[in-house]
Each structure stands twice: as C-alpha cells, then as structure tokens.
Amino acid sequence: MNSSYIWLSGSAGQLDLFKSFFDKNGSPRSSEYLRWQYLDGNQSVSPLVVLGLDGGSLDNPDVSCIYALFQNEFLCSGSAILGSQSLDTMTAPKFRGKGLFNKYASIVYEKAANEGVSFVYGFPNGNSAHGFFNKLGWQKLDPVPFLVRPISVSYLIDRLPVLKRFSSLFDGLRIRSRPFDLDEGYVLKDNFVLDHRYEELWEGFRQSIGVALNRNVSYMKWRLFSKPGEVYSNAAIFDGEGGDLRAICFFTQKQKHGGSVGYIMDLMYGDGFVREGEALLNYVVDKLYRANCDILLAWCFDHSPSYEAYRRCGFLAFPERLRPIELHFGVRAFSKEIEPVVANRKNWYISYLDSDTV
The missing domain is CATH 3.40.630.30 (Gcn5-related N-acetyltransferase (GNAT))
Structure with missing residues (x-):
C-alpha cells in the first residue's frame, strides 16, 4: 500500500480535497466552515491537519484518512499555554482495519509536541472512544458534565x-x-x-x-x-x-x-x-x-x-x-510536567463553547 501524506495548508486545492473527503464519506462540511475552523482561526498558528494518501499519490490523491487538531490558547494554573482539541477524524471505509487512525494521530501528535503544543483534549463519541483511550494513550476524564x-x-x-x-x-x-x-x-x-x-x-x-x-x-x-x-x-x-x-x-x-x-x-x-x-x-x-x-x-x-x-x-x-x-471526555499530555494538571478532572472548566457540534 502506497503510504504518503500531506499537511493541510491554505491552498484552495487542499481545502477542496479536505471537503470532498468528508462529503464522500457521509459527513459533509462546507468550505466556509473548514476555512473558519482551520485557516481563519483565533490563533496565528498553522493547522495541524494531516491527510493520508495511502490509496493514491501527491499527483493523484486518494485520501484514506484525516486526523485534525485545532490549536488554541489555554489557561493552565494561571499561565497561558498552547493546547489543542481533536476534532475532525475519519478513515475511509475501504481503508479501515489497517491501523491508519493510530498512524496519523501519532504523526500529528509528534508535530504538535515539537511545535510547543502542551496537550490534546476532546470528546470522542461512542464509536471512536476505544481508539482514543486504548490506542492513543488518552486519559479518561468522564463523564461529560x-x-x-x-x-x-x-x-x-x-x-x-x-x-x-x-x-x-x-x-x-x-x-x-x-x-x-x-x-x-x-x-x-x-x-x-x-x-x-x-x-x-x-x-x-x-x-x-x-x-x-x-x-x-x-x-x-x-x-x-x-x-x-x-x-x-x-x-x-x-x-x-x-x-x-x-x-x-x-x-x-x-x-x-x-x-x-x-x-x-x-x-x-x-x-x-x-x-x-x-x-x-x-x-x-x-x-x-x-x-x-x-x-x-x-x-x-x-x-x-x-x-x-x-x-x-x-x-x-x-x-x-x-x-x-x-460522548466521552479525555486528554493526552505531551509533556510530563503538565500531565498532573490536565489529567485531573477537578482542574477543568468546560462548557458548550468547547463542543465542535453546537
């Protein structure tokens, strides 16, 4: 299986590729929404979105999997740090069962850590929770309040x-x-x-x-x-x-x-x-x-x-x-120093502003 990937940038072609993948796999997104979420965000940082091309190539892309983090400023023990939320994640049906979810999540996490992102958090649904908590090293902070x-x-x-x-x-x-x-x-x-x-x-x-x-x-x-x-x-x-x-x-x-x-x-x-x-x-x-x-x-x-x-x-x-x-609530720290803080449910404040579906 040919294995390559690209990182989402601001080019119209890549955004179209991102959108068409979700449209073809039953989870449509508008171009306006994707641009708002990942390219016109609140923080002046590059998006951490990887598009796996295991069924194609850079010249003839066939997206197999997408893993996306959205970066933002968080307050942690009174200090401002860069954190991230796991948002759009999907593997095309014909590529499932090949470990692509773990593969591309690990690629994104490594880049995030190298760029100074302190942690990833999110709200996996019932279908994806097993992968986050059992394969990606997330810690459960359930239940969603x-x-x-x-x-x-x-x-x-x-x-x-x-x-x-x-x-x-x-x-x-x-x-x-x-x-x-x-x-x-x-x-x-x-x-x-x-x-x-x-x-x-x-x-x-x-x-x-x-x-x-x-x-x-x-x-x-x-x-x-x-x-x-x-x-x-x-x-x-x-x-x-x-x-x-x-x-x-x-x-x-x-x-x-x-x-x-x-x-x-x-x-x-x-x-x-x-x-x-x-x-x-x-x-x-x-x-x-x-x-x-x-x-x-x-x-x-x-x-x-x-x-x-x-x-x-x-x-x-x-x-x-x-x-x-x-829905479940969980987190994975990218550094040992911050893990005791973000892995403690009692430290967190969340509201529907944290939800990407409302």
Whole structure:
C-alpha cells in the first residue's frame, strides 16, 4: 500500500480535497466552515491537519484518512499555554482495519509536541472512544458534565422507556422558568457587543479555574460571531447604565435530537454575584421557553464557579443512559510536567463553547 501524506495548508486545492473527503464519506462540511475552523482561526498558528494518501499519490490523491487538531490558547494554573482539541477524524471505509487512525494521530501528535503544543483534549463519541483511550494513550476524564433543564414534559417522558407510552398524556404541559428578579439599579441588555468589560469579567471569573480555553474577547468573537451558518445570542447584566458587567450568558437554539433544544453555551458572573447569575439564567430560560424549546442543555462541572446558578435555576445532572448521544471526555499530555494538571478532572472548566457540534 502506497503510504504518503500531506499537511493541510491554505491552498484552495487542499481545502477542496479536505471537503470532498468528508462529503464522500457521509459527513459533509462546507468550505466556509473548514476555512473558519482551520485557516481563519483565533490563533496565528498553522493547522495541524494531516491527510493520508495511502490509496493514491501527491499527483493523484486518494485520501484514506484525516486526523485534525485545532490549536488554541489555554489557561493552565494561571499561565497561558498552547493546547489543542481533536476534532475532525475519519478513515475511509475501504481503508479501515489497517491501523491508519493510530498512524496519523501519532504523526500529528509528534508535530504538535515539537511545535510547543502542551496537550490534546476532546470528546470522542461512542464509536471512536476505544481508539482514543486504548490506542492513543488518552486519559479518561468522564463523564461529560451534561446538565438538563426540562421544559416540555412529554418530550422528556418520551425518552424514558418505562413511561414512553404515557407521553401523550402530557402533551402541552410545559415547565416555566422561575420569576426573573433583578435588583434595583441593575441594567439588563440583550446581545451585548463584547468590550473591555467582558474581558474584566472573564479575568475575574477564571481565577479559580485550573485549566480552560482562554475565553477572551478575541476567542469569543471568533467562536460565536464569525462561525458560518450559526446564530448565537447573549444577555448581560450591568451595574447601572455604562457600569461594570456583572453576569453574561451565551445561548442558542437548534432543532436536534427530535425536538427544539436550547443550549447554554456559557454562563459567567463575578465573584460574589451568584444572585445576578441566577437572575440572568432565569431570564434566558424564560426566553427559550417562549421560543418553544423542549429542553435546555448545558455543560458544567459541579466544581465550576457557575454551577450554583445552574442548580438554583433547576438544572439537573443528566443521567448518562438518557443522553441523546454517547460522548466521552479525555486528554493526552505531551509533556510530563503538565500531565498532573490536565489529567485531573477537578482542574477543568468546560462548557458548550468547547463542543465542535453546537
């Protein structure tokens, strides 16, 4: 079997090759999305995407496998480091069973380590988890911290095997949000354009976090305001008109999993402002209720600084057996020095901003 590979660059031909591979193998990507994700990213670093050409050559490429890492700045124990997320990974059906997944992942990991990337993390699905954890040396940090806040009772019951036959009895029964209570002097705004006040809020919010994507203004503008084909909203509470930002919530709504799903992309609030975080989240829950969402989902660890607001607003841990998709959470460090930090689940902060599917 001829064995060669190329690294994705900014050329139109390579991007077309990348896109056509996914299109032919049942997982279509738009050219705009691929360019946004890998070539126009938040960091000025080259993409770590390898295209295996085991069925062809450089002159006549037949892509056999793709392994892709996306690099970004992370905060680790208070310092900025370069980390990466494992995203688009696939082997063409006719090349499966030949060890290409391990081969090209190892090639990418070696280059990543040589270029100063400290670790790779991600959320393998049920089909690929075995390869990541048993063959690529990833450490499990399961479970993914799904939180759920039901709205449509029938939507929820329809997903409980024992009670499914009774779901029609609850058609139209919906769980409202708790009253939205904002103290006098505060100002609430929808779709706040991020500025230095957000940066200041994030700087304070992250102080108790061990490991996280650096959610600075630059990252947020790339992630939420330039992603092709997506619409995200936010709501924010300020201490008076033109005052300090006390809390902000990012969210979106999608038709997925057989219904209308509201996703809380992230929730942040200042130290000592949990009441404001709770009020803001109740406001967002009410907006999504009025938009006819069936269910709300979030990712938040119970040790995260925003967990208390979620708890107060009726979000519950989502049992793994009821989740719409099987996902795992894991990491592999590229240096022994950083491994004890990133391999400890208690150090991590993640939200739906870390997901590449929402």
